Amino acid sequence: IETVTLLGVPFVKTTLSDMAVTLAKHAESKEKAFVVTANPEIVLHTQNDREYHQAIEKATYVTADGIGIVKGARFMGHRLPERVTGFDLFMRLLGTANELGQSAYFLGAREAVLNKTLDTIHKEFPGLVIAGSHHGFFDWTSQEIAEEIKTKKPDYVFVALGFPLQEKWIARNFPEFDQGIFIGIGGSFDVLAG
Numbered sequence: 001i002e003t004v005t006l007l008g009v010p011f012v013k014t015t016l017s018d019m020a021v022t023l024a025k026h027a028e029s030k031e032k033a034f035v036v037t038a039n040p041e042i043v044l045h046t047q048n049d050r051e052y053h054q055a056i057e058k059a060t061y062v063t064a065d066g067i068g069i070v071k072g073a074r075f076m077g078h079r080l081p082e083r084v085t086g087f088d089l090f091m092r093l094l095g096t097a098n099e100l101g102q103s104a105y106f107l108g109a110r111e112a113v114l115n116k117t118l119d120t121i122h123k124e125f126p127g128l129v130i131a132g133s134h135h136g137f138f139d140w141t142s143q144e145i146a147e148e149i150k151t152k153k154p155d156y157v158f159v160a161l162g163f164p165l166q167e168k169w170i171a172r173n174f175p176e177f178d179q180g181i182f183i184g185i186g187g188s189f190d191v192l193a194g
């Protein structure tokens with residue numbers, strides 16, 4: 001996929017639908033991918049947080065999360081088809097996983113929020129296999145969560161720790177995984193929990 005670079009961040013020229021299809025294909029082929037949905041706040045943050053910048057550089061795909069990125073690209077004389085937000089991509093991928101019977105791991109948010117989110121997903125997407133989950137307030141020196149994901153091999157790993165933590169967590173652990181679509185989705189669990 002072609003990219004447009006803004007402040008050193010390469011954004012994929014893609015629509016929400018095409019991105020979701022591409023990721024579902026990677027999942028079906030048991031490949032791995034690291035997806036960052038970057039808004040203007042994230043792009044600015046890469047400028048003064050070296051670890052964060054390096055994390056974003058490890059991403060397989062960076063999508064334009066918000067109209068500010070699409071407009072910024074246009075201002076620079078480039079075209080990005082549309083915004084591809086974390087929440088929208090999350091919903092698309094849940095839909096695909098539901099249809100194909102794919103599995104997902106859910107990491108992030110407070111335990112009560114996470115449990116409500118899982119209830120909602122279980123009801124709305126009964127075909128999706130919930131491979132496992134963990135709340136978002138854990139000890140980063142422990143490898144337990146990464147080990148669980150390595151063992152369970154979910155098709156998707158939804159990481160809702162908020163930025164910049166979610167991208168840092170994925171970037172640190174990504175080399176260890178053989179497969180799975182890893183994506184940071186911010187406060188999406190809070191939205192689904194209602």
Ligand code: UDP
Nearest residue numbers: 108109110136137160161162163186187190
């Ligand atoms: N969160 C977490 N662990 C942390 C800090 C935050 O799981 O150490 C969760 C928090 O409970 C919330 C989400 O991450 O569910 C952050 O959402 P926010 O809307 O702030 O993220 P953004 O969309 O700004 O990236």
